Amino acid sequence: MPIKETDREVILTHPTNDTTSVTILKYGATVYSWKLKSEEQLWLSTAAKLDGTKPVRGGIPLVFPVFGKNSTDEYLSKLPQHGLARNSTWEFLGQTKENPPTVQFGLKPEIANPELTKLWPMDFLLILTVELGDDHLKTAIEVENTSNSKELKFNWLFHTYFRIEDIEGTMVSNLAGMKLYDQLLKESYVDKHPVVTFNQETDVIYQNVNPERAIQIVDKGVQIHTLKRYNLPDTVVWNPWVEKSQGMADFEPKTGYQQMICIEPGHVHDFITLAPGKKWNAYQLLCKEELNYQAIQ
Numbered sequence: 001m002p003i004k005e006t007d008r009e010v011i012l013t014h015p016t017n018d019t020t021s022v023t024i025l026k027y028g029a030t031v032y033s034w035k036l037k038s039e040e041q042l043w044l045s046t047a048a049k050l051d052g053t054k055p056v057r058g059g060i061p062l063v064f065p066v067f068g069k070n071s072t073d074e075y076l077s078k079l080p081q082h083g084l085a086r087n088s089t090w091e092f093l094g095q096t097k098e099n100p101p102t103v104q105f106g107l108k109p110e111i112a113n114p115e116l117t118k119l120w121p122m123d124f125l126l127i128l129t130v131e132l133g134d135d136h137l138k139t140a141i142e143v144e145n146t147s148n149s150k151e152l153k154f155n156w157l158f159h160t161y162f163r164i165e166d167i168e169g170t171m172v173s174n175l176a177g178m179k180l181y182d183q184l185l186k187e188s189y190v191d192k193h194p195v196v197t198f199n200q201e202t203d204v205i206y207q208n209v210n211p212e213r214a215i216q217i218v219d220k221g222v223q224i225h226t227l228k229r230y231n232l233p234d235t236v237v238w239n240p241w242v243e244k245s246q247g248m249a250d251f252e253p254k255t256g257y258q259q260m261i262c263i264e265p266g267h268v269h270d271f272i273t274l275a276p277g278k279k280w281n282a283y284q285l286l287c288k289e290e291l292n293y294q295a296i297q
């Protein structure tokens, strides 16, 4: 059976290769494992909570309707960091395609975390589509404003934790020349480095990253992950390094920062505003590709 549903999660196995699979927790509709030919592609903390008591530390948490902690909007400012989608149990809507196996999950205020919808009383419908290819994983989101009178203002982001061998031997390509906001320095500048490398805590938001650029994670000259995006202009690059990892109770092992890098495509630099009845769509596609330095023209 290519699709297995339990109370807690949904597992898709590729019909022509049973060593390729994806596991999605209903809590947060969080993809927490993606295996390609038996090899795990995503990082998951060994202390991650999978019981719905906390957002998952690892995999692909979904960030909506606000990225980070907002301090200006009347309602969004009341929500916890990264909003309510990752702390709500989504409804499994079933399978929509046999091959590549594709499933959908839905979230609306009636089933979302009631403590949080009380703070942000908006009408919305989210549909997450997860497609497991034999060589890719695509996660697509549709946001619908189901109100007939009020605008819907939101951010969206796929908080993707990639598994890597060694952060100090890792480079991220094709972000060169992009403007970024450094969340630690609280400063904006243009990144002129040909590739991003890591030797300390990193928390930056690249803005308006050309949609045709594939972001590649390169380990000692070898491409290990390629990330493509549709309708997601911003990209957050995050590694907590030593001290920040120490401070996160659900981040284990404490040396785990060496084996992970978050590359998070989203729309977070400003808000999307949807008129009543309108829909907005976006996706990320994770795959493997030849090295292609598009940033160096």
Ligand SMILES: O=P(O)(O)OC[C@H]1O[C@H](O)[C@H](O)[C@@H](O)[C@@H]1O
Pocket: 081, 082, 183, 203, 204, 236, 237, 238, 262, 264
């Ligand atoms: O600890 P969390 O709420 O899951 O957030 C984890 C991280 O998410 C993003 O990458 C932000 O840019 C970081 O500032 C934040 O620390």
